Amino acid sequence: MLLSNDPQAVEDAFAQHGERIAGVIVEPVVGNMGCVPASVEFRETLREMTYKHGSLLIFDEVMTGFRVAYGGAQSLSGIRPDLTTLGKIIGGGLPVGAYGGRAEIMNHVLPVGKVFQAGTLSGNPLATAAGIATLRVLRETEPYPPLERLSTRLAIGLEEAARAAGVPAHLGWCNSMMTLFFNKRPVTDWDTAVCCDTQRYARFFWGMIERGVYLPCSQYEAMFVSAAHTTSDIDATIAAACDVLAKEGGK
Numbered sequence: 001m002l003l004s005n006d007p008q009a010v011e012d013a014f015a016q017h018g019e020r021i022a023g024v025i026v027e028p029v030v031g032n033m034g035c036v037p038a039s040v041e042f043r044e045t046l047r048e049m050t051y052k053h054g055s056l057l058i059f060d061e062v063m064t065g066f067r068v069a070y071g072g073a074q075s076l077s078g079i080r081p082d083l084t085t086l087g088k089i090i091g092g093g094l095p096v097g098a099y100g101g102r103a104e105i106m107n108h109v110l111p112v113g114k115v116f117q118a119g120t121l122s123g124n125p126l127a128t129a130a131g132i133a134t135l136r137v138l139r140e141t142e143p144y145p146p147l148e149r150l151s152t153r154l155a156i157g158l159e160e161a162a163r164a165a166g167v168p169a170h171l172g173w174c175n176s177m178m179t180l181f182f183n184k185r186p187v188t189d190w191d192t193a194v195c196c197d198t199q200r201y202a203r204f205f206w207g208m209i210e211r212g213v214y215l216p217c218s219q220y221e222a223m224f225v226s227a228a229h230t231t232s233d234i235d236a237t238i239a240a241a242c243d244v245l246a247k248e249g250g251k
Contacts, residue, residue, distance in 0.1 A: 004189045007045035014049045023056035028073035031063040033193045034179035035172035035222040043079045062087035068175040070138055092134040096127035143227040147176045150234050151225045157238030165249035176225040207244035213237050
């Protein structure tokens with residue numbers, strides 16, 4: 001296991017075990033310790049080392065795929081992995097997943113190759129039809145520019161609310177994914193994430209609930225802005241955060 005955002009740890013791991021590393025699976029933007037994007041140096045080192053040692057670079061885009069961009073987080077970073085895994089966002093919420101990658105790798109999978117991959121619901125007609133429809137809507141409506149504008153508005157508003165209240169906080173952010181970390185320093189990996197003030201987050205969560213805003217119930221879950229949100233929704237969220245954080249600043 002590698003520490004996130006630690007290029008030296010990547011180099012050290014490959015120096016010691018390069019011949020035994022078949023692949024590296026990584027989230028280009030971590031979502032389950034809060035929103036923590038991989039740094040440019042970390043991504044580039046992963047790509048360089050996996051190329052050099054003949055290992056596969058696998059991006060887990062279950063959270064980021066079709067959420068932060070139509071091409072996923074990899075399209076924002078310019079780093080192309082060898083394989084990509086995707087989740088239920090493809091089907092607009094229906095139970096569906098997918099993986100894909102370079103042709104020479106995918107050609108090892110049946111029916112072309114010898115690697116068996118199947119499941120009870122593989123190719124389920126309902127989920128597949130929903131997936132095709134979802135991807136068509138995303139391609140034709142181009143929701144990403146409005147999403148980015150709304151997300152930027154929310155991110156700036158939350159940061160300003162915390163600053164005005166004197167509450168130590170840093171925002172982890174990648175387009176429509178973000179987390180307000182109650183932490184004295186930016187969160188770049190798990191070691192910094194565990195230093196967050198989770199009790200303060202709990203008070204913030206319940207304060208927002210009382211004002212009609214339902215945020216992720218854990219400090220270590222990312223919040224998402226969706227195409228259903230409006231500017232009024234974002235402004236109401238910011239106003240509620242200003243109120244809650246102003247009271248929190250006195251504690």
